[in-house]
Amino acid sequence: MPTPKRPREELNLTQVWHLKLGYIGQDRIQKMVKQGFLESLGSVPMPTCKSCLQGKMPNLPFSGKWERVTELLKLIHTDVCGPLSTTLRGRFSYFVTFTNDYSRLGYVYLIKYKSEAFEKFKEFKNEVEKQTGKSIKILRSDREGEYLSTEFLEYLKKHGILS
Numbered sequence: 001m002p003t004p005k006r007p008r009e010e011l012n013l014t015q016v017w018h019l020k021l022g023y024i025g026q027d028r029i030q031k032m033v034k035q036g037f038l039e040s041l042g043s044v045p046m047p048t049c050k051s052c053l054q055g056k057m058p059n060l061p062f063s064g065k066w067e068r069v070t071e072l073l074k075l076i077h078t079d080v081c082g083p084l085s086t087t088l089r090g091r092f093s094y095f096v097t098f099t100n101d102y103s104r105l106g107y108v109y110l111i112k113y114k115s116e117a118f119e120k121f122k123e124f125k126n127e128v129e130k131q132t133g134k135s136i137k138i139l140r141s142d143r144e145g146e147y148l149s150t151e152f153l154e155y156l157k158k159h160g161i162l163s
Helices: 013-020 026-034 050-056 113-133 150-159
Strands: 075-081 094-100 106-113 139-141
Touching: 013 026, 075 113, 094 113, 106 113, 113 150
Parallel strands: 075 139
Antiparallel strands: 075 094, 094 106
């Protein structure tokens, strides 16, 4: 035997307009009634809106420790973005970014396919390691799958790069 449905919470008209008009206050709704934009809603007060109360609650400060690295190339952030809604000149639909956590210097490479990200990483690695004389220690991504191929993970392991 099916269980009976829960009785629906009755909404008064003031509450309905409060929700429909983007959580505006009761005084503003009454003003719209006086101006003739809304029909008279009666004198039923609007109950306390839980969403409005939650929106006014202060957020606690972030208590986690956040430390920036202290040397070049110790941590590189990367992401592959796309496909873009408009194909760029040269038929590029994606781009890959590499950002050095220490210097905040970023590199952007245009690519046609996500699968080209590995080749662009090797190009980036070669360029920055030759320029700085240092090697990349950690590569951090959003783990969306661009850098999870066996070939790529073996390359990182071979070069001592943590992911």
